[in-house]
Amino acid sequence: MTTPNETTEILNRPLSQEMLARDIARLAYVAEDGTPRNVPIGFSWNGTEIVMCTARNAPKLAHLTRNPAVALTIDTEVHPPKILLIRGLAELDVTDGIPDEYLEMNTTYQMTPEQRVEWEAGVRSLYHEGMVRIVVTPTWAKLIDFETTLPSAVEELFQQQAARQASES
Structure with a gap:
């Protein structure tokens, strides 16, 4: 486990900051029946918390209420992959209207100004009763770049190989 200071140090690294500026994370949580779930979800990083937004009727909300422990993966699609792993507890914040973070997290998608206006009108119509902010304060983090950091199992294999x-000889 990482200490709060180690977690902050990992999240403040330039590569972590690049990863935290991406669009999609994979949110893992435990369902009511004890089985794992993993869903892609848009997110926003505000410097201390990861904020994801969802519909008020999303099934994941009941599961997160029962068990708020979550894990997030943010990664790239290139070789070698860059991977940021985060763990924390999800706090749910029911909002009236559309959270600013939801509108901000969707600004990186390529849209013309006209498409953006149309998209935002559709969002406001669809979520007219509001949304739920899923807020995660990281309690653990690991950055894997396959150059300076590796998954712990691979690191162990390299040590065994060297031995x-x-x-x-």
Whole structure:
């Protein structure tokens, strides 16, 4: 586990900041029946919290109310992949209207100004009763870039390989 200071240090790294500026995270949580769920979801990073927004009737809300423990993965589609792993507890905030974060997190999609106006009107009509903000304050983080940091299992294999090679020579 990382300490709060280690978590902050990891999240403040330039590569982590790049990852936190991306559009989509994968939100993992535990469903009522004890099975895992993992859903892609838009997010916004405000410097201390990850904010995701969803419909008030989203099934995940009941599960997050029962068990707020979540894990998030933000990654790239290139080789070698860059991966930011985050854990924390989800807090639910029911809002009237559309949260600013929801509108902000969708600004990176390529839209003409006219498309943006049309999209925003559609969002305001669809979610006219409001949304729910899912707010996660990271309690643990790991950044994997496959250059300076590796998954712990791969790191262990490299250490074993080095030990074998040292004993063979």
